[in-house]
Amino acid sequence: MSARERELRGSTAVVGVAESMLGEVGPGISSLDLIGQATVAALDDAGLKKSDIDGLFTHSAFFNLPTVTTAEYLGIRPRYTDSTAIGGSSFVADLRHATAAINAGMCDVALITYGSTQRSSSGGLMTSGQVLTKSYESPFKPINPGSGYALAAARHMHEFGTTREQLAEVAVAARKWAQLNPVAFMHDDLTIDDVLNSRMVSTPLTVRDCCLVTDGGGAVIVTSAERAKSLKKAPTYILGAGEAHWNMHISQMPDLTETCATESSKNAYEVSGMKPSDIDVVEVYDAFTINTLLFLEDLGFVKKGESGAFVEGGRIAPGGELAVNTNGGGLSYCHPGMYGIFTIIEAVRQIRGEAGARQVDDVHVGMAHGNGGSLSTQCTAIFGDESTL
Amino acid sequence: MPSAVLNVADFTDEIHPEPVYQALLDKGVLAYQRCDVSNDVFFPPRWLCPVCGSDTYTWERSAGEGTVYSATTLSPRNKEPYVVGLIDVDEGFRLMSNVVGLPVEDVTIGMRVSVQFKDVEDRGAIPQFVKVDA
Known part of the structure; x- marks a missing residue:
């Protein structure tokens, strides 16, 4: 970390957050329409007008030149744009990029947004961009991205004795949180046995170890701490962030049991001056149950290899020791292809005290952690309310 | 032990990394x-170390033996199940591949395999x- 980045602590704040319609929006509503819905709602949340937006940050698998397409649709002419394309973690990285741009005077009000009709459009998984380079993995017919995560889960089980039941605990905890979230996609009861006995996708992961395929969009508005003070809601300050990627392909990942969330979180902790025990709510990108286990370790909440035992007995479920994925996560709330922006929205709502039945008591510090590719890209952001400045 | 160094011209007229690799595979190699400067082994094929x-x-020839680093079984509807594995090849590189020739449930991490x-x-x-028989 550079000393200069440390000076950016708390220099920017999230001032508006919103989701679009979620779940299955049906035909006739496009991914851009969901961006439009979320943007209108986030501007209202912030007390800002569309004409205030002069920085645009987005990524999409639905259209090319993502910021250009989005700006045309919204009717804005941003003076700063960023189409960071590192998968589902892009939106968490955007927080750090927006902080840099705002501090450099290159924009004042940054809109970070995403929309996807993955469920209504295809019912299947979509990937970003055409792959015209030769693959050294595809001839062996892995399911992407599921098999990469399955390989990581299998290795974690081999090295640390992690069990399928412990993986299932992650899905069960997510479901219990989702049952407290009225807009979550899944509300039915879910047991460990249900997870274990579901259709096997790629051993050891069943369909209930895997994220949902839903529609959905979100918007996050970031501005300077100074401007944030005069807006509608109490600012949620960006205290620090970090980003890392070490590999694209799972076969190139040096150690399947350690992600570069170790590196992204190290920067976020150093800039923010926070440590894991300071974090009141943890919102991680749970594309698969193994993600949550790996990230609890790599973000420093438990030691390497101990996450399986840690999540037993509902320790990350409502009322547990550590509040993780309080919206129900990608496993039970919403997963429209790329989930990262929703980790930000939930962390901000928890810090504001706006999370309704799922609100965790006395939240001052929250973490959003995004993941992209096959455990490839990791981005961590730490937020705090005014008491943390 | 014989040198692993390959004289590519003995096998193919190709000169660029991707087609050389494929041409050698097509000849059963x-x-x-291996980098001439740092001596590091690298895979998949590319232009620079x-x-x-x-x-x-x-270019060097692998003896084709390695260890299963991780493995996952896929069971598509109405098709035979198969194993996708990551193989740590003894010369010091890892690749994705399939482990074949035995029941999928018998493939284990740490198992010795050959190409x-x-x-x-x-x-x-x-x-x-x-699988390599012990």
Whole structure:
């Protein structure tokens, strides 16, 4: 970390957050329409007008030149744009990029947004961009991205004795949180046995170890701490962030049991001056149950290899020791292809005290952690309310 | 032990990394690159050493033996189940492949395997791995 980045602590704040319609929006509503819905709602949340937006940050698998397409649709002419394309973690990285741009005077009000009709459009998984380079993995017919995560889960089980039941605990905890979230996609009861006995996708992961395929969009508005003070809601300050990627392909990942969330979180902790025990709510990108286990370790909440035992007995479920994925996560709330922006929205709502039945008591510090590719890209952001400045 | 260094011209007229690798696979050779400067082994094929950045390297022939680093079984509807594995090849590189020739439930992490080659339409030969009997 550079000393200069440390000076950016708390220099920017999230001032508006919103989701679009979620779940299955049906035909006739496009991914851009969901961006439009979320943007209108986030501007209202912030007390800002569309004409205030002069920085645009987005990524999409639905259209090319993502910021250009989005700006045309919204009717804005941003003076700063960023189409960071590192998968589902892009939106968490955007927080750090927006902080840099705002501090450099290159924009004042940054809109970070995403929309996807993955469920209504295809019912299947979509990937970003055409792959015209030769693959050294595809001839062996892995399911992407599921098999990469399955390989990581299998290795974690081999090295640390992690069990399928412990993986299932992650899905069960997510479901219990989702049952407290009225807009979550899944509300039915879910047991460990249900997870274990579901259709096997790629051993050891069943369909209930895997994220949902839903529609959905979100918007996050970031501005300077100074401007944030005069807006509608109490600012949620960006205290620090970090980003890392070490590999694209799972076969190139040096150690399947350690992600570069170790590196992204190290920067976020150093800039923010926070440590894991300071974090009141943890919102991680749970594309698969193994993600949550790996990230609890790599973000420093438990030691390497101990996450399986840690999540037993509902320790990350409502009322547990550590509040993780309080919206129900990608496993039970919403997963429209790329989930990262929703980790930000939930962390901000928890810090504001706006999370309704799922609100965790006395939240001052929250973490959003995004993941992209096959455990490839990791981005961590730490937020705090005014008491943390 | 014989040198692993390959004289590529003995096998193919190709000179660029991707086609050389494929041409060697098609002749039943699993090859990898070794940097002439840093001595690091690298895979998959590319123009420069990902460790030191040098663009001078030598092709070497793998003995084709390795260890299963991780494995997952896929069971598509109405098709035979199969194993996708990551193989740590003894010369010091890892690749994705299939582990074949035994029941999927018998494939284990840490198992010793050796290469064989399978022709795939529109691609050419690909490396697959079978269990090495102890």
